[in-house]
Amino acid sequence: MRRSEFLRAVADEFGARSTFLLNDLVLGEVGDRTPTQALDAGVPPREIWLALCAEMDVPEARRYGAGRLEPRNR
Template sequence: MLLRLLGRVACWRAMRHSEFWERMDHHLGEGYARVWADTQTMADLDGRTALEALEAGVPPKQVWRAVHARLELPASER
């Protein structure tokens, strides 16, 4: 029960920019993650790229969720 509750708390905590980029590097590779983030626009980010959204102040967790959906990653990677 406690682990389930902790998992929910972790799910709602803020994501740091460094964690966002670690996840991007993990899924797309260090050499391609920033290129992808700078070129792929997403409807979930109002037609912006991940990089544009981050620079506009969109929380990294919200940007990650859009990336996650776009890349069709498994729920366990959310």
């Protein structure tokens, strides 16, 4: 997962709450950091995404593949 995919997944899943979650929610699974701090510290976006999903009780079916754009039709 790329940083852009992570940010898209957070926005898609959490909508208006995404800014708050990225900047204020401290996740123990990524070293007691906010998602933004974890990204800046070099934690892989996929690891942060999964920690955020676990903390916010996102169903497993919506955790994998999130943030990816649909392939272009050729």
